Amino acid sequence: MDASRFIAIKNFHSNLLNNDRDMFIYLPLSYASEADKRYPVLYMHDGQHVFLQDRTGESWDVHLAVDRLVAEGKMREIIVVAVAHVEDARIAEYMHANPDGYNAFGMKNQGELYEQFLLQEVKPFIDKEYRTLPDKANTALMGSSAGGLVSYNIGFRHPETFGMIGALCPFFVSVDSATLGEQWLSRVYKEKAELKIWMDVGDSEGYTVMEKHVRQVADSLVQAGFKTGEDLMFHVAIGSGHSQNDWAARVHAPLLYFFGEIGTPIRIELHGPEAVGLEGQRCSLNAVVHYDSGFVMTDLNARYVVADPEMIEARADGKLLPKKTGITTITYIGYDLTARFDVEVVPYVSEMVTMEMYVKVPDNTPQTDRLYAGIELPPVQERLFGGTFEVPRDVAFMFRISRGLGKHETDGKGREVPYRSFKAADGLRLYYEVENWIDTADERLAEGLR
Known part of the structure; x- marks a missing residue:
């Protein structure tokens, strides 16, 4: 990417949240040459993944998608503001107050403060420093997983500011993979708002984000008066898991919906x-x-x-x-x-099926009391994890075997292995073997940092 069109603002301070974070700004091709032109703005959460590779070597590559669609004449030029998260605070900042009044993952929910950070500190700064079209019709907010959830909440709480909301794989419900207990993390809005909403979910996300929960929220939007194909676009993405690569593969769809022409159905x-x-x-x-x-x-x-x-x-x-x-x-x-x-x-x-899964790990595996292979696996003997599990029928998983956040499997030469996948079926038996591990982060918030 042309460095003149990519601006990194380091350690942008928030008085409201009392922390610092980076912001990354993409400027359109004509920005330098057309001094009087103003542009729509897309604000995105988890900004360190939007243009750059994350710790697993993946990125949304939003700048590439925008450049391609603009070059093809399918969408307008836009400014993209990628607001990085603060790792230790991410899950708390992306969680608003929920119906049951509890705090998620043992932290005090700070979604309302993060919302004000965007409204009072980030957006005024961007509108002052760059040639934006600041009205709601030209301002979008988008994120994935917990970033999708916070986009949904902020959209309904402030439709006068953000007129377009992209919620990819929104993390509405936390599912305990051992007990299948469900904990809703957000209220579900029942009233109509003046918004354009893109909402999607992958069909292979396992327990991370389950299709039935996202579909329940989409159904509530329709019941509130949103019209599918007009001010609501919903998508169940086939063969899609829960990763930056999955979101990169379809980010063109909300971009077209918000800032371009979706075209004509052909298939x-x-x-x-x-x-x-x-x-x-x-x-x-x-x-x-x-x-x-x-x-x-x-x-x-x-x-x-x-x-x-x-x-x-x-x-x-x-x-x-x-x-x-x-x-x-x-x-x-x-x-x-x-x-x-x-x-x-x-x-x-039946709604549930019985399946078996076992994972053998190498000798150099650090002491751990569980593995993640779509399902949480306990140890059964030395270097072997797994067991027999009751799993919702047809739920599909796409995953790398890991010991926690950033501690996933590699091949014998330290290279990334392809994502593994399976769909739950009665009598399914799976056996995997890990060749080696890569440690790129500690295990803090392994279950919460989604």
């Missing part, structure tokens, strides 16, 4: 379960609409035609309501496009 993909039970697990279709611009979203207001409507009902939002056993075909019709999906209705599909 529909229907994803769903092979079998639906009259009793047990509830299921939905994921109608993924692909556009000629590269934009993609899940249609929550579709038209479905069932070959045998007495067998199953497919609602506009994709939810499936089985009525009797058998096999039938569901056809999606929309945007002058069609797609078909065959489904079998059976008497019962």
